Amino acid sequence: MAQKKIALACSACGSRNYTIGANPNRTERLEVKKFCKFCGEHTLHRETR
Template sequence: MSKKKIALACSVCGSRNYTITENLNRVERLEVKKFCRYCNQHTLHRETK
């Protein structure tokens, strides 16, 4: 069975910069501060479905 990939979208510009594998144990959406190359700064990235 293949694992689903989920994108992390920048909360400022909305670009989907990072992908992660889906974790079925997590009930809330993941929010991580990561570097956005379009904003050129560290911003909050949220899990998209």
């Protein structure tokens, strides 16, 4: 069975740069500082649904 994928979107420009596997036990949206290649800096990326 394939795992459901969720995208991480940059909070500054809105581009969806990263994908992660969905976790049904997580109740809040994941927020991680990652590098955005469009902004050129480390920004906060939030889980989209």
